[in-house]
Amino acid sequence: MMTPASLRVGIAGLGTVGAGCVRLLRKNAALIEARAGRPIVVTAVSARDRSRDRGVDLDGLRWYDDPLSLAAEREIDVVVELIGGAEGPARRLVTESLQRGRPVVTANKALIALHGGTLAAMAERAGVALAFEAAVAGGIPVIKALREGLAADRLVRIGGILNGTCNYILTAMRESGRDFATVLEEAQALGYAEADPSTDVDGIDAAHKLAILAALAFGRPVDFSSVHVEGIRRIGALDIGFATELGYRIKLLGIARRSERGVETRVHPCLVPQHSPIAQVEGVFNAVVAEGEFVGRLMLEGRGAGAGPTATAVAADLIDIARGSLVPAWGASSGALSSLTSVPMSACRGDYYLRLSVIDRPGVIAEIAGVLRDCGVSLKSMLQHGGNAADGSVPIVLVTHETAESAMQDALSRIASLDVVLDAPTMIRIEPG
Amino acid sequence: MMTPASLRVGIAGLGTVGAGCVRLLRKNAALIEARAGRPIVVTAVSARDRSRDRGVDLDGLRWYDDPLSLAAEREIDVVVELIGGAEGPARRLVTESLQRGRPVVTANKALIALHGGTLAAMAERAGVALAFEAAVAGGIPVIKALREGLAADRLVRIGGILNGTCNYILTAMRESGRDFATVLEEAQALGYAEADPSTDVDGIDAAHKLAILAALAFGRPVDFSSVHVEGIRRIGALDIGFATELGYRIKLLGIARRSERGVETRVHPCLVPQHSPIAQVEGVFNAVVAEGEFVGRLMLEGRGAGAGPTATAVAADLIDIARGSLVPAWGASSGALSSLTSVPMSACRGDYYLRLSVIDRPGVIAEIAGVLRDCGVSLKSMLQHGGNAADGSVPIVLVTHETAESAMQDALSRIASLDVVLDAPTMIRIEPG
Incomplete structure (x- = not known):
């Protein structure tokens, strides 16, 4: 019997997640080969700093300073984009890779929320995969659950706790009684919040993810611009106290609902009953709640970020590609998406x-x-x-x-x-x- | 452009779930066609009683009294087995369908737990799908999550609340303070428990599901015989009270763990801390907890039974087949499964x-x-x-x-x-x- 050819992977961006992917694909190589039906091997990488110690051995890999080179590199079969950002090199790399008929795996929620429609159409024309399981809720396989597991049901609601930084901050505020600024500083010191925390605490990251979930759940083109977005900066220690007194907890939720009027999509702080399942999701954990006409209510909970969970999502997409699975990026071909109107806030x-x-x-x-x-x-x-x-x-x-x-x-x-x-x-x- | 051919479905067994599948595939036909890339149409059914009112219109469908006829029927592309039972007509139908090179979708946990290895090998030889998302935890897409979403990770633990009847009974015992026998009668009156409740309350149903989950999670052949099984009949009102006093709730859990010594698989009542996530899962809900080396801890919660949730799982499998996805039933080909030893209770x-x-x-x-x-x-x-x-x-x-x-x-x-x-x-x- 002929040994099946390896799937050769080029990774652009070697931050925590990129290094985590290299580590996972190596450590679990035998298991991944058994499940993918063929070996999955990283052969090329691109990152700015060659000398930085990333805790993984990069010897023997082709190294490119310009990520765009990966789109043209002939010795790889799939590009993994982990650069981040909706524009610039990430967008150029994904666009050019798809245009050259090369499948792409990305963890880039901003890119997919803003340009996912155009990119999916490119992937469709080329007949290759555009996969982004890692873009939403890290290790929770929610993209697959929506696009395939719940594909037969008409969903009426999708959303949940989509940003671990905000959930950590709100949890710590409740547990310690301290105010937002103090807890944010602590979260930054612990590495749970970025030096510039605005994408997280202003709700933008959660809104990117919600736009993606809503598009998949309701089978319509992704539409970030219609998401109403508020963050958690204005939540005071007083509010946390009052909420507790009233029997609630405060959570930053992404909420997408379908009704006869259309689809509402919004991200903002919410009071939720303290005994509701979503209120129990604390710290850096994420939870996605889906509700369908036939399936009823589902909740998927797990780690929404971090090298390990995100790497498992990237690698799951690679296994799908290695197996030859080809599901349209948004669950149906571009022409078959519906045109549900957006309900304003x-x-x-x-x-x-x-x-x-x-x-x-x-x-x-x-x-x-x-x-x-x-x-x-x-x-x-x-x-x-x-x-x-x-x-x-x-x-x-x-x-x-x-x-x-x-x-x-x-x-x-x-x-x-x-x-x-x-x-x-x-x-x-x-x-x- | 040529209209793609319909996927023609034959359903054996028209109980609640069978009728639910017919209803779902009709009601959501347009949405399912968009996602599957082609129509999915029920063309033939088999059940014992032709005259019973099932709340769905069966006019125009070919009707067979003998389910085995579906295996030979030329006008169908896939067989959905909803008869139930590990032996008899269900086993014969699935076996013969696979042998004739026809893909099979089943909700039959007993069949898969007991004969899933042999059947998967048959499916593999024939190059067709054997799909059983509906066999475990109804509407929760846990089979797909394990087989595909978490395929790159090495899991160390899988399990959870796998039987809604037991969870309903234990929840009602705690809320009402009444004893097992009284609550069981009430559950039977409400339709949450069967007239002969033993498969549920003696833990056998949960053990079937655990055997399936453990095989998928650890990539080894399904092995029902090594599952240690105890039910909930011996749990008294006194125990529920003492558990509460000690800060616990009593749940029937399926637990599978991998360690250096091998895999332990067991189903029995457990005391779990009352603030743990699994303790919050009440009534007829199911919850599956998975833990992996890279992904960390995940919990998937939802309706584990009922016509709607189970039908969405069956239809999701049909969509995969219509799309041409073909993932080995146990996540890897029979030859690539590991031979981890079982740890005795x-x-x-x-x-x-x-x-x-x-x-x-x-x-x-x-x-x-x-x-x-x-x-x-x-x-x-x-x-x-x-x-x-x-x-x-x-x-x-x-x-x-x-x-x-x-x-x-x-x-x-x-x-x-x-x-x-x-x-x-x-x-x-x-x-x-």
Whole structure:
């Protein structure tokens, strides 16, 4: 019997994940060969610094300073793009590789969220794979679950905890009672947050992932621009405390829902009931919740980042390619995707938590309640504790019944302009979890 | 462009799941065609009773009284076996279909657990798929997750809550304080338990599923006979109460672990810490926990049974077949499976919960503690409450430090024979969850 040919892999980007891929493909080479039906071997790499110690032996590999060289390199069968970023060398490498008929595996959520439609069409024309299991929720095989495992069902909801940095920060804030800035510093020191944390804490990373999940779940073209995005910077230690008192935990959630009106996609902090499954997902863990008409509710939980989990996702895509599996990147060919409309944030509905810092004097509550009534916002409960601050302010928390986002935004701007309201109000949406 | 040919499906067995498959494939026909790249159409069925109302229109389908006719029927491309049972018509149908080079999709966990090795070899020789996503954990795409999503990692652990009936009963016992027999009757009335509940409550169904998961996770031939199986009949209302008091919940778990010594596979009731993720999985839900060297810990949770979830799994397998994907049934070809040895139950280790009914008189504890000491079992804690029963007995609960199962079994039989011990002791293993 002829030994089947190896699948030769070129990796662009040798950061933590790139080095992790080299390590995994070597350490588990025998097991991977058994499952892929042929050996999978890294033969070429590209990274900027040749001298850096990455903890893996790179001897014998072809080394390219310019990642774009991998697209043209004849001695590789598949390109793994781990450079990152929606534009620049990552986009050029993926584009050129696909145009040359070379399959691509990438962990690049920004690239796929912003250009995934165009790139998938290129892959389709070339008849090769564009695979991105590693782009969402690291080690959780959620892309495969949506694209193949749940392919027969009509999903109505997808989302969850998609950013481990934010979940770590919110968990640590709750456990320690400390404020956002302090916990962020600690997370940076521990390597859980980047020096420039904005992509994570402003919700952009989660929004990239949500855009990808929503496209797969609902079978429509990926559309990052329609995702409403808010981050966690404005969540205060006070909010964490009030949430606990009210029986909730605060999580940054990505939420995509399909209704008769279309698809809503949004990333923002949420209060979720503290006994709901999603509330139990703590620290750097990710969790994806899917709900379908036939399958009901599913939750997939695991490590969303890190060299090991992300490398398993990259290698799983490589095994699929080695096996000859070829599933369209978005689960159906470009022509077969639906054109569900996007529902704007202003048309969403829900319950709301509102924390205000007000002057502690008679009539204040009546004034605020009057504004809410005028905007058609109905109150469910209110929390106020004695002990006011040195400046005479006192925090109050209001929880509403189901309200239209537009009505809430109207009420918010009117409340913010009241003399008795001292700081900008903090509004957090309440989700069933 | 030529319209691609339909994938013609013959379904054997039109119970809840069979009717659910017909309904799903019709209701979501357009979506399934987009994702499969071609229509998937049921053209033939086989069931005993033609007159029964199944809530789906069966007009125009070829009807066979003998399921075996589907194996020979020329107008179908794939056989879906939903008859059930490890032997008889189900086994004959699957065997003959594969021998005739026809792909098979089945939800039959008993068949796959007992004969999955032989059947996979037949499928391999014929170059066709043998797919069984629906055999384990219903709507949770765990077979695909293990066989493809985690294919690059070396797993060290797989298992979880694999039987919804048992989980429903244990959850209801805890919530209501009632005993096993009463709750079982209620579950039967609600349709959550069969008239003959033994396959579920004696742990056999969970053991079938665990055998399948362990084979996939560890890349070795499926081996049902080496699974240690205990059910939940012996769990009393007293145990549920004591477990809660000790900070645990009682779950029927399937546990498969790989160590240097080999693979242990066991199904039995467990005490798990009440705040562990697996303890939160309640009612009819299933949850599968996987742990790998690179990927870390994953948990997949969802509906483990029912027409809708199971039908989505069957249809996902059909979509894979329609797309032309062909992954070996056990993740690697028969020749590439490993031969890890099985570790017998007696060689397992863990902490133990032990409930005894003893005569309430001085010296009893000392006597029991003496036996444990002689067997090398070290005690961690003990619970005893006042109020003894009319017969003068009193329940005591002992919790051990880590102990070898063999030592525990030795101690158990010696304790059972003591005059001061009235009923058979109840032993429940403690797992980290």
